[in-house]
Amino acid sequence: MKKIFIILALILPLGAVQAISLDSLFAKKTAHLPEFSVVDINGKTHNNDTVKGKYLVINFWATWCPPCLKEIPAFVEFYDKNSAMVEILGMDYEQANKEKIKEFTETFMVNYPIILSDNNNQSEFSKFGEIVGMPTTVVYAPDGSLAEYFMGEISMKDLEKATHIK
Numbered sequence: 001m002k003k004i005f006i007i008l009a010l011i012l013p014l015g016a017v018q019a020i021s022l023d024s025l026f027a028k029k030t031a032h033l034p035e036f037s038v039v040d041i042n043g044k045t046h047n048n049d050t051v052k053g054k055y056l057v058i059n060f061w062a063t064w065c066p067p068c069l070k071e072i073p074a075f076v077e078f079y080d081k082n083s084a085m086v087e088i089l090g091m092d093y094e095q096a097n098k099e100k101i102k103e104f105t106e107t108f109m110v111n112y113p114i115i116l117s118d119n120n121n122q123s124e125f126s127k128f129g130e131i132v133g134m135p136t137t138v139v140y141a142p143d144g145s146l147a148e149y150f151m152g153e154i155s156m157k158d159l160e161k162a163t164h165i166k
Helices: 002-027 066-082 098-107 122-128 156-163
Strands: 037-039 045-047 055-061 086-092 114-116 136-140 146-151
Touching (some): 055 066, 055 122, 055 156, 066 156, 098 114, 146 156
Parallel strands (some): 086 114
Antiparallel strands (some): 037 045, 055 136, 136 146
16 A cells, blocks of 8 residues: 555646646737748648638648548538638648658549648748647637647537537
8 A cells, every 4th residue: 555655645746847848838829820931732722821711731740640531531521511611731840742742642642632741831830839749630710719629539510519510
């Protein structure tokens, strides 16, 4: 019994430190859509003006991330149904070759813009807050306010709830 109390005494402070550090990380997320400008793999620029009046869903992902790959069909379906009201930007958080990613998006039938983490876009990624794991999805309302922040795989239902679109 004494060993259990000793173990708990050692573990509980770690949980408190974890909570504090998570709170500080969450505090770093951007409560309002920052000024940004990124270029997708097809050369098209996306910025505050191109998403004005729409929900903006920013998904940080990577090709080596299994939960990221599992959620792609939900993003594809949601964008297919709602692209008039929603813009989705898939922010590929890995140093990857553009041709490899284009091939990947064709295989997965990705229908929304993919942004590479390259010299053109890297500084823009950090404007959306601290990314501590993947996938991470940030949803901004049409007025630019932060609507939702997800860590981990999300579903069609999560996207509908965050954007109030069914």
